[in-house]
Amino acid sequence: FLALKSLQISGFKSFADSITVHFDQGITGIVGPNGSGKSNLTEALRWVMGEQSAKSLRGGKMEDIIFAGSDSRPPLNRAEVILKFDNHDRQLNIDRDEVEIRRRLFRGGESECLLNNQKVRLKDIVDLFLDSGLGKNSFSIISQGNVEKIFNSKPVDRRFIIEEPAGVASFKIKKQQAQQQ
Ligand code: ATP
Ligand code: MG
Numbered sequence: 001f002l003a004l005k006s007l008q009i010s011g012f013k014s015f016a017d018s019i020t021v022h023f024d025q026g027i028t029g030i031v032g033p034n035g036s037g038k039s040n041l042t043e044a045l046r047w048v049m050g051e052q053s054a055k056s057l058r059g060g061k062m063e064d065i066i067f068a069g070s071d072s073r074p075p076l077n078r079a080e081v082i083l084k085f086d087n088h089d090r091q092l093n094i095d096r097d098e099v100e101i102r103r104r105l106f107r108g109g110e111s112e113c114l115l116n117n118q119k120v121r122l123k124d125i126v127d128l129f130l131d132s133g134l135g136k137n138s139f140s141i142i143s144q145g146n147v148e149k150i151f152n153s154k155p156v157d158r159r160f161i162i163e164e165p166a167g168v169a170s171f172k173i174k175k176q177q178a179q180q181q
Contacts, residue, residue, distance in 0.1 A: 002091040002132075005084040005098065011076040012047070016067045031051040046104045048081040050126040066107060080104045092132045101125050 003023070010018035014037045021028075021041070025030050030038050043057045047065065056060045069075035082102045085092065092099050093118070102114040103122070150161055163172065 002084040003087050006082075006161065007041070007045055007048075007084075008080075008082040009041070009044045010080050012044045012079040012081055013037070015040065015044070016070070016073055016076060024145055031085045044081045045083065048083045048101055049129065050122055052122070062105060062111075063107060063109065066105060077107045078104060092128060094128075099129075 003025070006020055006022045008018060008020045009015045030041060032038055033168045039058075043051075043065070047057060051057060054060060057065055059065060065156075067073075067076040080084060080102065082100060085099045085101075086095060086097070087099045088097050096116065099151075100114075100116055102112075102117075103125075105114040111122075113120050113125055116130070129145060150158055153161065
């Protein structure tokens with residue numbers, strides 16, 4: 001698997017100031033009260049990796065991800081997210097131990113993507129993960145509603161939820177079809 005090193009966010013949704021989350025080995029938990037920005041953080045992660053749907057980021061248009069201001073602060077004009085990966089085992093097809101992707105969006109719609117500080121297209125970032133054989137599903141972000149679904153489902157259904165991303169489900173479906181013939 002591909003290890004995340006750090007995620008730096010500024011001007012993105014509720015994160016006006018720059019914050020950096022460092023990921024250690026194993027599982028990282030993010031906790032905080034309602035409205036503190038946990039979901040915004042996972043959305044920043046999806047956005048920098050190429051998310052193109054404003055709706056799936058809970059917005060009407062992409063500009064809604066830029067810090068819109070609060071009681072004490074005026075709105076900002078730019079959102080930026082920087083994600084660093086540990087690429088020691090060359091999971092990404094780039095001959096570097098560390099890979100950095102960066103995405104910026106300005107009010108007015110102008111945007112920028114950088115791969116190791118070089119300007120690229122958004123598509124190049126998306127392709128980087130696809131070309132590496134990691135596929136778009138190699139990062140699984142499970143949203144709040146789905147966690148509940150997993151907890152509340154029957155064991156058989158829960159197994160299916162796991163089998164699907166694991167690629168087992170398609171074999172099962174084929175087996176069923178073969179048995180019916
Ligand atoms: P919960 O535990 O309820 O799921 P959460 O920690 O996931 O909460 P988020 O949904 O990440 O919280 O954060 C919601 C907050 O982010 C709201 O207060 C909302 O006003 C703020 N927010 C969203 N978009 C922006 C924006 N563009 N500018 C400023 N604040 C924003
Ligand atoms: Mg949330």
